[in-house]
Structures are given as structure tokens and as C-alpha cells.
Amino acid sequence: MREQLQEIWRTFRRKPMGMIGLFMLFSVVFIAIFAPWFAPYDPGEKIHVEPKDLLAPPDAEHLLGRDDAGKDVLSQLIYGARVSLTVGFVASFMAMFIGTTVGLVAGYYGGRIGNALMRLVDFLLVIPDLPLMMVFISIWGRGLWKIILVIGLLGWTTTARLVRSQVLSLKERQFVLRAKAIGASNFRIIMRHIFPQVLPIILAETVLSISGAIIDESSLSFLGLGDPMLVSWGMMLNFAFERAISRMAWWFLLPPGFAIVWVSVGVVLMGSTLEEIVNPRLKTHHLFNPARMLELFKVAS
Amino acid sequence: MATLDVRNLSVCYLTDEGVALNAADDVSFQVDQGKSLGIVGESGCGKTTVMLALLRLLPEAGRIMEGQVFLEGKDLLQCSEGEMRNLRWSKISIVFQGAMNALNPVRTIESQIVEVLKIHGVEGQSQRARVRAGELLELVGIPPERGRQYPHQYSGGMRQRAMIAMALACNPRVLIADEPTTALDVMIQAQILNLLRKLQKSLNLALIIVTHDLGVVAEICDDVLVMYSGTVVETGSGDAIFNHPRHPYTERLLQAFPDIESPNADLVSIPGNPPRLDELPPGCRFAPRCHIAEERCHIEVPKPIEIEHRHWCACHLYPGRRE
Numbered sequence: 001m002r003e004q005l006q007e008i009w010r011t012f013r014r015k016p017m018g019m020i021g022l023f024m025l026f027s028v029v030f031i032a033i034f035a036p037w038f039a040p041y042d043p044g045e046k047i048h049v050e051p052k053d054l055l056a057p058p059d060a061e062h063l064l065g066r067d068d069a070g071k072d073v074l075s076q077l078i079y080g081a082r083v084s085l086t087v088g089f090v091a092s093f094m095a096m097f098i099g100t101t102v103g104l105v106a107g108y109y110g111g112r113i114g115n116a117l118m119r120l121v122d123f124l125l126v127i128p129d130l131p132l133m134m135v136f137i138s139i140w141g142r143g144l145w146k147i148i149l150v151i152g153l154l155g156w157t158t159t160a161r162l163v164r165s166q167v168l169s170l171k172e173r174q175f176v177l178r179a180k181a182i183g184a185s186n187f188r189i190i191m192r193h194i195f196p197q198v199l200p201i202i203l204a205e206t207v208l209s210i211s212g213a214i215i216d217e218s219s220l221s222f223l224g225l226g227d228p229m230l231v232s233w234g235m236m237l238n239f240a241f242e243r244a245i246s247r248m249a250w251w252f253l254l255p256p257g258f259a260i261v262w263v264s265v266g267v268v269l270m271g272s273t274l275e276e277i278v279n280p281r282l283k284t285h286h287l288f289n290p291a292r293m294l295e296l297f298k299v300a301s
Numbered sequence: 302m303a304t305l306d307v308r309n310l311s312v313c314y315l316t317d318e319g320v321a322l323n324a325a326d327d328v329s330f331q332v333d334q335g336k337s338l339g340i341v342g343e344s345g346c347g348k349t350t351v352m353l354a355l356l357r358l359l360p361e362a363g364r365i366m367e368g369q370v371f372l373e374g375k376d377l378l379q380c381s382e383g384e385m386r387n388l389r390w391s392k393i394s395i396v397f398q399g400a401m402n403a404l405n406p407v408r409t410i411e412s413q414i415v416e417v418l419k420i421h422g423v424e425g426q427s428q429r430a431r432v433r434a435g436e437l438l439e440l441v442g443i444p445p446e447r448g449r450q451y452p453h454q455y456s457g458g459m460r461q462r463a464m465i466a467m468a469l470a471c472n473p474r475v476l477i478a479d480e481p482t483t484a485l486d487v488m489i490q491a492q493i494l495n496l497l498r499k500l501q502k503s504l505n506l507a508l509i510i511v512t513h514d515l516g517v518v519a520e521i522c523d524d525v526l527v528m529y530s531g532t533v534v535e536t537g538s539g540d541a542i543f544n545h546p547r548h549p550y551t552e553r554l555l556q557a558f559p560d561i562e563s564p565n566a567d568l569v570s571i572p573g574n575p576p577r578l579d580e581l582p583p584g585c586r587f588a589p590r591c592h593i594a595e596e597r598c599h600i601e602v603p604k605p606i607e608i609e610h611r612h613w614c615a616c617h618l619y620p621g622r623r624e
């Protein structure tokens with residue numbers, strides 16, 4: 001399994017698009033982690049404002065201007081990255097976990113359990129996500145973890161289908177029969193023999209789904225269903241849309257929009273590069289890889 | 302008592318329409334400790350099906366209709382699934398057809414052997430299990446340090462050896478080798494066969510070799526069982542089958558095989574194809590292709606008759622026939 005991941009990384013390193021995506025994502029992750037060092041002001045700090053400070057355009061002290069309450073937009077943007085990324089990562093890992101489990105079980109066992117699970121997937125797939133999320137949020141109330149939960153609980157369907165289709169073909173392979181013949185239990189076969197083989201595809205799928213989760217969160221916040229205690233990028237868009245657009249305060253509206261696009265593009269570049277690498281059809285034989293050849297000689301001699 | 306005693310085993314495959322196709326009918330044989338049995342027959346005659354049925358590893362559509370499989374006196378077909386899981390590999394193990402596909406491509410050979418040892422509690426401790434895996438690899442002539450490599454880094458012959466090493470991990474009583482030499486070139490075939498023979502003698506295994514290559518059988522098997530379309534047509538010692546075949550199918554099969562002593566002899570092919578499983582003839586399954594079939598061959602199913610000691614033949618025409 002480790003060997004496999006190293007192999008992926010070796011190939012990934014040589015793909016400029018993937019590396020650009022990685023840079024775009026990790027620059028934001030870095031800024032979000034060290035937000036207090038990067039942000040010129042603390043958004044939670046109480047400040048004294050004069051009427052002329054409200055929605056003041058960018059200047060040397062406030063690089064992206066001020067919002068309608070006189071607060072620094074850049075600082076809000078930097079702290080907002082924390083919320084958006086948390087939602088993006090946690091929700092997509094949750095979706096991946098559910099999707100993988102469902103896909104493995106449905107694919108391996110098939111039969112009634114598999115059918116029941118796949119019908120549930122179909123059911124969730126035909127309902128548009130956003131309205132359903134809105135319904136859930138309005139029932140449960142607004143809050144960061146509730147948003148994560150809703151996105152995670154509704155976003156696993158494609159992963160489940162993808163994993164299931166892989167498992168359906170993998171379980172017919174002979175090494176699975178051999179594993180049964182050595183007396184391995186079903187759980188063991190799934191975990192040790194099948195899961196490692198779908199892992200790369202899950203990885204690519206997860207990375208791709210991060211952008212989906214960030215956009216979902218932004219949409220919910222934009223529609224006013226975000227966590228009222230935390231300012232995410234979507235929430236900033238919501239405020240800007242309601243209060244700043246009439247006064248042409250572009251410095252309040254554009255930055256969060258660009259930030260969302262930046263992260264999404266980064267994630268998609270990374271994810272599609274990963275997908276390209278792990279897609280079995282694009283794999284080459286080890287004999288065509290000179291580095292691997294040398295390695296083989298070393299091990300053999 | 303034979304180590305492995307299979308009695309009247311019948312296997313069906315159920316189609317989606319609910320039709321049962323009889324893939325193996327009334328198959329019986331015994332293998333003793335230290336002896337080897339060769340099962341020969343054309344492709345699709347049910348050899349592999351019978352082997353998978355012994356291990357209860359038939360594909361989903363496969364059903365064991367009747368029969369008993371006694372392994373050291375215990376009926377495998379009556380065991381619970383859990384008992385069966387413990388018996389697999391520890392008592393009866395199998396080298397699958399096409400070893401290249403039977404190894405997990407993303408795990409090292411060593412880790413796959415260690416897995417076997419751990420499942421059966423032969424070696425619980427990782428370090429000791431790895432040492433044992435190395436010993437097993439050495440036994441089949443692979444340098445232990447190559448256990449760290451992945452299946453794709455092995456040649457076909459090495460993979461087959463690795464599979465044999467894995468099959469021996471828990472000191473089984475019975476080893477089934479399903480087409481152990483298919484897809485290997487002749488030199489490697491000879492190596493693998495020598496290895497199997499050597500291991501069988503030194504470990505006192507009951508060995509079953511499934512193959513369509515009569516040369517392999519002649520080389521290492523004590524007994525031979527000839528299958529045709531899911532039925533056993535003839536069984537006996539290697540000598541009896543090769544030198545005094547009684548069943549017309551065995552006869553024609555031997556004639557279809559080149560003989561090194563008379564290289565100019567004509568090779569005779571058997572006209573026609575084995576019957577489809579959904580259109581089995583009512584009588585002897587070989588009758589439609591048999592050159593000496595009589596009327597009753599087409600109507601009545603022949604029962605196996607013991608014509609000499611331990612030499613059975615299922616043919617109506619036998620008693621009246623001379624070589």
C-alpha cells in the first residue's frame with residue numbers, strides 16, 4: 001500500500017497541472033493555519049469606527065478595504081479560509097468514508113444488501129442536493145458541524161457507486177478466490193485484498209469532492225443558512241451581496257468569490273491529475289519505466 | 302482409509318432461468334498419503350469444478366447436489382462454514398490455475414505468505430512468520446530476500462513456485478495443483494513438475510494434479526482419472542491407463558497425443574465437440590462422438606465396472622471388447 005502511494009507521488013510530481021493545483025490548495029491551507037500571523041487585524045476585535053470608514057475602499061492600511069461595519073476585509077477573508085477549508089476537508093472525508101463503506105459492502109456482498117444500498121444511492125442522487133440540504137439545515141438549525149454533517153451525509157453517493165463498480169470487478173479476480181481458499185474471512189478479504197486496490201481511486205475522488213463541499217458550504221452561507229457565529233467565504237458573499245453591491249463596493253464582493261474559485265480550481269487540478277494517474281487504463285508496464293528497472297536490478301542482485 | 306475420499310459427487314450450475322446444468326456427475330475417487338492422482342480431460346469437462354467443490358469454493362451459481370468428501374474421515378460437505386475456513390489450507394490447499402492472477406498484485410509475496418500463516422495461527426509473531434515465509438520460498442527455490450518483491454516482478458515460473466510455497470505454508474495433507482504448468486514453457490514446466498514431485502515425496506503429500514496435458518500425468522502420477530463432460534469415464538493406475546486403456550475416449554485421447562517413441566505415428570483427433578451441458582445425451586455422454594457406439598450407448602447411462610483391480614471403466618461395450 002505504501003509502495004503504491006509512493007508510486008503515485010512519483011508520477012504526480014512530474015505533472016505540472018497537478019503541482020500547480022497542489023500549490024494553490026496548500027497556499028490557502030498554510031494561510032488558514034497561520035491566520036493570526038497573516039491577518040493584519042483580528043476580525044473579532046472591537047474597533048472604533050467613523051461613518052467614513054464604513055465600506056471604505058482599499059488603501060495602504062486596509063489592502064482590501066473595509067466592510068459595512070468598518071472591519072478589514074482581508075482579515076475576514078483569511079479567517080474565513082479556516083471555516084471553508086474545515087468544511088471542505090471534514091465533509092469530504094466523511095462522505096468518502098460513508099461512500100467507501102457502502103461501496104465495498106454493496107459491491108462485495110451484492111444480493112439484497114447491495115440492492116438496498118444502491119437503491120438508497122439512486123434515491124439520494126435524484127433529489128437535488130442543495131434544496132435537501134436547506135431542508136435539513138432549517139430543521140436542525142444553523143451551525144458549523146450541522147453543515148458539515150449535512151454535506152457529508154448527502155455527498156457520498158458518487159463515491160459509493162464508483163467504489164462498488166470497482167469492487168464488482170475486483171471480487172471476481174482470482175486472488176480473491178485464492179484468499180478464500182487460504183481461509184480468509186470476508187472482512188479480511190475486503191480490508192486486505194480489495195480496499196488497497198480501490199484506495200487510489202478513492203483518493204482522487206476525495207480530493208475532487210473537497211471543492212464540491214466548499215462550494216456547497218458557500219452556497220448555504222450565501223443563502224443565509226451558514227453558521228451565524230463564523231464568517232466563511234460564503235457568508236462574506238452573502239453580506240456583500242445584501243449590503244455592499246448597491247454601493248459598488250467591489251472590494252467586499254470580489255475577494256471571497258475569487259478565494260472560492262482559487263481553492264476549487266486548485267483542488268480540481270489536483271484531483272483530475274490524480275485521477276489520470278490512478279486510472280488503470282493509463283498505467284504502463286514497469287519495464288517501460290527506467291527508474292523501476294534499475295530498482296529491480298538492485299533488489300535482484 | 303484414504304486421506305481424501307470423494308464419493309458420488311455431483312455439481313450443478315444454476316442458470317438465471319433456474320435450469321440446473323449438470324457439470325459433474327457421480328464423481329468418485331480416493332487419494333492416499335504420499336500418492337498422486339492425475340485428473341485429465343478436455344477443457345470444460347468439469348475438472349476444476351470438482352476441485353472447487355472439494356474446497357466448497359464454487360462460484361455463486363454452483364451447487365453441490367449430492368455426494369461426500371471425506372478428508373481424514375471428516376465429511377467436508379457437512380462442516381460449518383467456520384470449520385471449513387479453518388480446514389482450507391491447513392489440511393487441503395490448492396495451487397490455482399494461472400498463478401499470475403492468484404496473487405494479489407499490490408502486496409509483496411512475503412506478506413501474502415505471512416497472511417496465510419497468521420490466519421491459521423501457525424506463526425502468530427510477525428518476525429517469526431517472515432522467517433518461515435523465507436524458508437518456504439527457499440524450499441521452492443526462490444531466494445528468501447525476493448519475498449519483498451511484488452508479483453509483477455516475478456517471472457511466470459517464479460510466481461507458480463511462490464504459489465506452491467504458499468500452498469505448503471500450513472503443512473497440508475492434500476495439495477491440489479490445478480493446471481500447474483499451463484502457460485509456462487517446457488523448461489519451466491519440467492522444473493515445476495520436478496519440484497512438485499520432490500515436495501510430494503519429502504512432505505508425504507496426497508497430491509492431485511488437474512491437467513489436460515497427458516505428459517504431465519504420465520510423468521508424476523500414480524493414479525489417473527479420465528473425465529469427460531462431467532463424468533468419470535475411466536480410472537486406474539498410470540500404467541493401466543496409458544498401456545491398457547479400456548474406454549474408447551481414453552483410447553482416442555491417447556492417440557491424439559504425440560508419442561516420443563513413434564514420432565511418425567498419425568495423431569488422431571476425435572471428431573465433434575463435447576456436448577453442451579444443456580443438451581446432454583440421454584445415454585453415455587461420449588456416445589455421439591464414439592466411433593464404436595451401439596444403440597444402447599445412446600439410451601442407457603453406463604455404470605462404472607471394475608475390470609481389473611482398481612481399474613474402473615464406464616462403458617457398455619467393455620466386457621465384449623478386446624484391445
